[in-house]
Amino acid sequence: MITLTGLNWLAIIVAAIVFFGLAAVWYQPRVMGRKWMEAAGVEPPDAAPNPMTFVGVLVAYFVMAIVLAMVARGVGASSFVDGLALGLATGVAFVAAQAWVNVTFEQRSKNLVLVNGGIGIIGHVAMAVIVTVWS
Numbered sequence: 001m002i003t004l005t006g007l008n009w010l011a012i013i014v015a016a017i018v019f020f021g022l023a024a025v026w027y028q029p030r031v032m033g034r035k036w037m038e039a040a041g042v043e044p045p046d047a048a049p050n051p052m053t054f055v056g057v058l059v060a061y062f063v064m065a066i067v068l069a070m071v072a073r074g075v076g077a078s079s080f081v082d083g084l085a086l087g088l089a090t091g092v093a094f095v096a097a098q099a100w101v102n103v104t105f106e107q108r109s110k111n112l113v114l115v116n117g118g119i120g121i122i123g124h125v126a127m128a129v130i131v132t133v134w135s
Contacts, residue, residue, distance in 0.1 A: 002074035007066070011134035015065040018130060019123035020058050026119040039111035061123070068124070069131040077132045087128030088121065095120025 027033045096117030
């Protein structure tokens, strides 16, 4: 049974913060930020974004880390390789595939899949490795 009991909450918090940090770097203009703005049709903001936006993102990463920890425990993942496989599977199957569905129906640039799906895969791998190895 997959439950919340027995999870390593410190690992979950660290995993969420790591994904948040990776995404913060990923979406910088010199990394993928310009490509994301172009693919998403977003203009550079005139002002700093609302800080609550970042709180919401961190909460979302926290929820993802909880579920990854639950799945890792449920399937008996316990090694770096297990975490890598779990992160790749969930990153590709849930994040990148959903990004593909979104751009297909929204008739947006397929480059958006590369940008958003790319960080989703990277973030899921990082989180899954952390919650798997540090269980």
